[in-house]
Amino acid sequence: MGNIFDILVVNPMTNVLLLIYDVLFHNYVLAIIVLTIIIRLATLPLTLKQQVSSLKMAAMQPQIKAIQEKYKNDPQKLSEEMRKVGFNPLGGCLPLLIQFPILIGLYNAILRTLAVTPISLLELGKHIYGFLPNLSSLVPVNSTFLGVLDLGQPDKLFIIPILVIATTYFSTKLTTPPSTDATSKQTNQMMSMMMPVMFGFFMLSAPAGLGVYWIVSNLIGIGQYYLMKPRLDLAKAEHAAAAAGNALPTSVSTPAKPKAKLPPPRSKVKPSSSARVAKPGSDNK
Amino acid sequence: MKRYSVRALVASAVGILILSACGGGEPAPSAFPGMLVDGRSGYLADNIYVYKFDVQTALQDWQFPTAVDNANPRGPFSGVPVKFGDVIVVGGSSGVNGAYDKHVYGLSDQSGQEVWRFTPPGNAGREFVAGVVTDGKLIYAPNGDGNLYAIDPAQIENGQPKVVWTFTTGNRLWGRPLLAGGKLYQGALDHKLYAIDAATGKELWRFDKASAPIAAQPAIADGVLYFGAFDSNFYAVNAGDGSLKWKTPVDGWIWTDATLSNGAAYFGDVHGKLYALDMATGKIQWTYETRDSIKAQPVISGSTLYVVSVDTNVYAFDLNNIRKDAAGKVDYNNTKWRNETLARRLVSTPVVVGDTLLVPIFDGDIKVWALDANTGARKYQFPLPPPATATPAK
Incomplete structure (x- = not known):
């Protein structure tokens, strides 16, 4: 399994990273930035899908809670009703599951090309494509940045760990969908604090090159969020409207607030497939 | 303080504890163990310890350090240990997280206690991956900072052997030099092989026809050096002037020292x-x-x-x-x-x-x-x- 992951993901990324490094004047930081951008752009549709799905689930929370309360003693009916309103807890997971190996692959490719230990250099030698000429001549990559930072060593100035903490905090804060449920809210807040601290702590002993990747990835994530915000807001409005509309036929006492917070009139909301899926009485069976 | 903040604090502490636990115990090895056998004694530089053992009974005589000291971490160790009188010389290598032990240790053959420790001048230097070589007078230690240090354990200054000379290359030295006929032949990750006068540290010639790192220790026979490189070529080079005799392309990087017979x-x-x-x-x-x-x-x-x-x-x-x-x-x-x-x-x-x-x-x-x-x-x-x-x- 490890071999398959290597062949399909890590090896191509390792070689592409070296090629980019070659093109970009042997600047390893630039190579990491460019490859991270390419990968984040390639996975953009998945990111968007996952965020829309998360928003949808968040918007439906009051309705779902009410259904769960009403049918708590009838699991079959509960599952039927949940299906009717379009509840799919795994909806946001699949895109994330696809992205995860790609990010792990990139992480491994960076670690491998930095070759900070003898054993990692030996591993690099096994995975450089022989049909691409001159890649071996790029080894070892120039891992110093601005003559100060050795990307193969932990950052003793703590600049990288601090930037990792800051960017992870903002990235997590922005990309976590708002929750109306108190427990979920608490969990989200906890995660947005815990994650940056954990990553920052990890960076105290990890090669700084990995931190560069993480910072760039977070910054791109933040940028993506702002670029996608109009679309996400639209989706959010649609889902909120759909969720509010759905609440009536089930005769469940939905909290008044979400209803009062109804987004723009439906006529102004561009119909989308996701909104139609959530609508009661549709073909979603 | 809000409830969630307390929870976040506790969760962070648990997370950090888990991450710390990952770093405990014997870490995954990151460099290549080296073994020397001298009579009945075997000396093994392996990850975070150096061992002396009886090669007939497999009984351990000592290990260095006796226990892991987190406040004063040593190792990982790698490269073949070298005997210098009654001192065993080993180098500290490069660890999994990029941290390294930048010392050469002289250990008592009798007890395994540290006799001296060499740190590159100015507290500079990096890992000693490949071990050292000696002619019985000086110790030649290739370092990850690109320098080959010639040190004299007979002259201890400020608790460590005196540096007799330093030879600087363009990149990491992760291979052992060959010492033959008063000359050192040192491959470097800067894609070159250097011939150096062992007494003075002066460069005699350099071979720059390889297009990738040289990390193997050359072998010599009849005035010809034999070594492989990461450019997937095996080279025969005249030891007198560094001229190429022949080269043979192979399938992959060569990191093994060649054996001639x-x-x-x-x-x-x-x-x-x-x-x-x-x-x-x-x-x-x-x-x-x-x-x-x-x-x-x-x-x-x-x-x-x-x-x-x-x-x-x-x-x-x-x-x-x-x-x-x-x-x-x-x-x-x-x-x-x-x-x-x-x-x-x-x-x-x-x-x-x-x-x-x-x-x-x-x-x-x-x-x-x-x-x-x-x-x-x-x-x-x-x-x-x-x-x-x-x-x-x-």
Whole structure:
């Protein structure tokens, strides 16, 4: 399994990273930035899908809670009703599951090309494509940045760990969908604090090159969020409207607030497939 | 304080504790263990310890350090230990997280206690991956900072051997120099091989025809140096002036030190292929494919060639009876014997002691397997297994 992951993901990324490094004047930081951008752009549709799905689930929370309360003693009916309103807890997971190996692959490719230990250099030698000429001549990559930072060593100035903490905090804060449920809210807040601290702590002993990747990835994530915000807001409005509309036929006492917070009139909301899926009485069976 | 903040604090603390726990105990090895056998004594530089043991009984004499000291971490250690009088010299290497031990240690042969410690001047320097060489007067220590340090343990200044000279290259030195005829031949990751006067540290010539790092220790015979490089070429270079005699392309990076015998050079590549080359012409005589990288130097005893591979197997070949096909390929089954039971990656050069082949193990609790050199059968392990505890009768 490890071999398959290597062949399909890590090896191509390792070689592409070296090629980019070659093109970009042997600047390893630039190579990491460019490859991270390419990968984040390639996975953009998945990111968007996952965020829309998360928003949808968040918007439906009051309705779902009410259904769960009403049918708590009838699991079959509960599952039927949940299906009717379009509840799919795994909806946001699949895109994330696809992205995860790609990010792990990139992480491994960076670690491998930095070759900070003898054993990692030996591993690099096994995975450089022989049909691409001159890649071996790029080894070892120039891992110093601005003559100060050795990307193969932990950052003793703590600049990288601090930037990792800051960017992870903002990235997590922005990309976590708002929750109306108190427990979920608490969990989200906890995660947005815990994650940056954990990553920052990890960076105290990890090669700084990995931190560069993480910072760039977070910054791109933040940028993506702002670029996608109009679309996400639209989706959010649609889902909120759909969720509010759905609440009536089930005769469940939905909290008044979400209803009062109804987004723009439906006529102004561009119909989308996701909104139609959530609508009661549709073909979603 | 809000409830969630307390929870976040507790969760962070638990997370940090888990991450800290990951760093505890013996870390994963990151460099290649090295073993020296001197009489009945075996010296093994392996990950975070250096061991001295009896190669006949597998009983341990000492280990350095005696226990892990997190406040004063040492190691990982790698490279072949060297004996300098009654001092065992080992180098600190590069760790998994990029941290490194930038010292060369002189340890008492008798007790394993630290006698001296060399740190590159100005507290500079990086890892000593490949170990050191000595002519009995000076110790020559190649460092990851690109410098080859010549140090004199007879002159201790401020608690450490005096630096006699420093030779600077363009990149990391992760291979051991060859010391022959008062000259040092040092390969570097800057793609060059340097010839240096061992007494003065002056450069005599440099070979710059390789297009990738040179991390192997050259071998010498009849005034010719033989070594491989990461550009997948094996080179024969005149030791007098550094001129190229011939080069032979192979399939992958070469990191093994070549072994020379009866007109042939033996070495492996990172794809696991073993080569026998004619030393006069560079023509490939035969090849054999193991299933993973060959990093360790092949060893010859009598007419048997021993090779270990990252594929966890030990291979023995009868050099008087190599059965190859028309293309010079030796079939996987045409070995004298194979031991496929060690189940651990093998990256370090084995040592033949009488009729025993001592094989350093890269990772795991067993540090060395002793095999019957004639059959490949297991004889004993170092450290010895713990005594079996009697199960109480019901």
